Amino acid sequence: MRARLLEFTEDEKWAVLKHEDCTEEELDELIERIKEWIIKTNLPVEENPSNKYRTALLNCKLSLERTKECLRGYYHIRTLYSDFFDKLVPNTNTYNLAKELVTVAILPKLTPDLCRTTCVRIDDPQGQAPDGLFYEVIPILHTELRIVTEDYFVSNIIVIDLEGFGLKNVIKYTPTVNNMLVHLMISINLRLKGLHFINAPPIMDKVMFLVRSCLPTKFLDKVHVHKNADTLYKFVPKECLPENYGGQLPSLEQLHEDWCIASESQEEFFKKLQTVKCDKDELAELKIQNNDSGFGVDGSFKKLAID
Structure with a gap:
């Protein structure tokens, strides 16, 4: 992977470690403890997993127990939804269409508060996607590359551009699709x-009204709806955003293409990921409830780590 896809300075690295009250040696020790734990379980033992375990630890504020829960959830999800995850391979028909319908990039520059930002824009005005999960193909591929790349961060920011997002896209998100997406987030x-929607259409107000009864206040406090990028700068400064949004980074299209090139060069890596599954003894069946709201998942949004 090109080094410029994910950038951090030495000062930012030490600032992240300081924020977590941890030394590099202590973080390495935690990574080794996770490796030892994995071997004792029936979870998959991967080659060169240090970066993946470091990312998981940072995502869980260096809590060993939460990191174990996070990794177990990751492997469970890849196993439970193997029919979907086994399609996530670059240079296939599914991949080629997906990268045309979704423009997404994990941005190279950390924010001043050391967050890693991801920008997503759905570009499917004709509703070509078979369902809402199709819009997740490229974001998940990029994320899989991200978590096996050395990185240091304190938290995550997601920016979703709703320009051009209309009824043809909304209907792709059936209750079944929503259940799975929520299940993924929880696991x-x-x-x-923060979760930021920009270029939001008027209908977004009605959508937020409907979901407020489904989600905890702490989560909703992190959701921000912006008519345009002007009010986004309070949360993500211009120097950390693509030029599409008045930022100083390359365009979202260029960053998206860089990530796609990286994905396409790692086809064998993604094929190996198809074998990363729990065995029957380890896999605890995680059932998803069906309801009309599309948010009925066993578990709780309280499990999300909201800063």
């Missing part, structure tokens, strides 16, 4: 600083 215990 990986994502550490989230």
Whole structure:
């Protein structure tokens, strides 16, 4: 992977460690303890997993127990939804269409408060995607590359551009799709600083009204709806945003292409990921409830790590 896809300075690295009240040696020791724990379980033992375990630890504020929960959830999800995850391979028909319908990049520059930002924009005005999960193909591929790359961060920010997002896209998110997406979020215990919707259409107010009864206040406090990028700068400064949004980074399209090139060069890596599954003894069946709201998942949003 090109080094410039994820950047951090030595000062930022030490600032992250200081924020977590941890030395590099102590973090390395935690990584080794996770490796030892994995071997004692029936979870997959991967090659060169240090970066993945470091990312998981930072995502869980260096809590060993939460990191174990996060990793177990990651492997469970890849096993439970193997029909979906086994399709996530670059240079396939599914991949080629998905990268045309979604523009997404994990941004190279950390924010001043040491957050890693991801920008997503759905570009599917004709509703070509078979369902809402199709919009997750490229984001998940990019994320898989991210978590095996050395990185230091305190939390995560997600920016979703709703320009051009309309009814043809909304109907792709059936209750079944929503259940799975919520299940994914809960299982990986994502550490989230903020979720920002920009270029939001008027209908977004009605959507937020509907979901307020489903989500905890602490989570909703991190959700921000912006008519344009002007009010986004309070949370993510211009120097950390793509030029599409008045920022100083390359365009979202260029960053997206860089990540896609990186993904396409790692086809064998993604094929190996198809074998990363729990065995029957380890896999605890995680049932998803069906309801009309699309948010009925066994578990709780309280498990999300909201900063």
